[in-house]
Amino acid sequence: MSVVVVAPGQGSQTPGFLEPWLAEPRFAEHLGALADAAGLDLVAHGTVSDADTIRDTAVAQPLIVAASLLAFGALAGHRDRLAGVAGHSVGEFAAAAAAGILSEADALALVRERGTAMAEAAALEATGMSAVIGGDESELLAKLDDLGLSPANYNGGGQLVVAGDLAALAQLAGNPPTGARVIPLQVAGAFHTRYMQPAVERLRAAAAGVTVNDPAVTVWTNKDGSTVASGAAFVDLLVGQVANPVRWDLCMAAFEKAGVTGLVELAPAGALVGLAKRGLKGLPTVAVKTPDDLPAAIALIENS
Structure with a gap:
């Protein structure tokens, strides 16, 4: 059990990136449920919406988390074989759902609130x-x-x-x-800084209404790369993360210290695999960009 599954953050989305997933009925049905939870037409945003539309923070964040959960749904049967999960920035919400801390529906509802609140905070100053x-x-x-x-x-x-x-x-x-x-970078504001404090308060209020469980697998936090055994503590960190730095460098150092021997990045994949290739040289990786990448991800998990 030495493969970590990681979920990417904002900026990893591209126009039409969900088309290959929607060609399979099981993923189309799953995305429909996630779209209902988010209150957004994620099918349209993942297929026909243009780059400017999906760059909007309020759209990008639920879209990215939904894509990660689509991919993780195909790997969930192998969860007991994982070293653990982690997410970069908004990807921590996908990690929370993958670890069983939040339901997928609550994760998407909170991400929708987070994206909207951060977009509004970003509009206050240039x-x-x-x-x-x-x-x-x-x-x-x-x-x-x-x-x-x-x-x-x-x-x-x-x-x-x-x-x-x-x-x-x-x-x-x-x-x-x-x-x-x-x-x-093509983003709308100064995320993970004091400029996002108004969004923190709004997300904290929303998070107070969700059911939280302790993680079923190891989960690392962006706060400092440590593992978190309490689901409530992890959700508190999710809220505070909006206005605090993401320490992905410390997460990667923690993976190495934990003896991780492989890394699978969930859709829309690429950015975190790229960082791993520089920060964890020689570590086997799989970027799950389309369903065609799932067999390689499963093989890495099963054979590590």
Whole structure:
């Protein structure tokens, strides 16, 4: 039992990415139930909606979590063989459902609330996010302090996503740390920073009304890469995560320390496998992008 299953975060969606899944009736039926829970037409958003539509935070977040749960549904029979589960940012809601902490319906309802609340918080000020690749982390953090910016995602493998005022992000791009590249991201606001505090309060109120169970498998948290044995504690972390940095670097370090020997990324896959290839060099990985990738994922789980 040494394979970890991970769920991606916002930005991993692309137009039409659910079409291969909907070609199979079992996945189409599952997505219909998830769409009902989210109160969104996820079938349309996963097939015909354009890039701008699915970039909207209020749409992107439920769409991504639903896709991850579609993929996990095909792997759930192998859950007892897993080392555990984890998610990146909004992917933690998919991880919570995969671990049995939340029902799929409650996870989707909370994600819908989270996405809407974060979109509204983002509209209050002109903020954004940029990925910083390479360079010295201490030099970067000092520069962020000078510019009033914040680290948002410590992704490991030499990548740190920063967030804050758009003008300050432009200054960083114009004068990056030595040896670093600054890449603006197509997101609506400064997620995982103090700018999202209004969304935290709204999500906390929504989370108070859901049924929470302790995890049935090991689950790691973005807070610090630790494992969490209490479902209630994990949901508290899910709420606070909206306005706090994602420490995916510490999650990957924890996977390595736990002796994980393989990683399967749920749909819409690719980003976390890419980070693993840099931060966990040599670790076997499978990116589940379409149902055709499921046999390889199952083989990795069963043979590790």
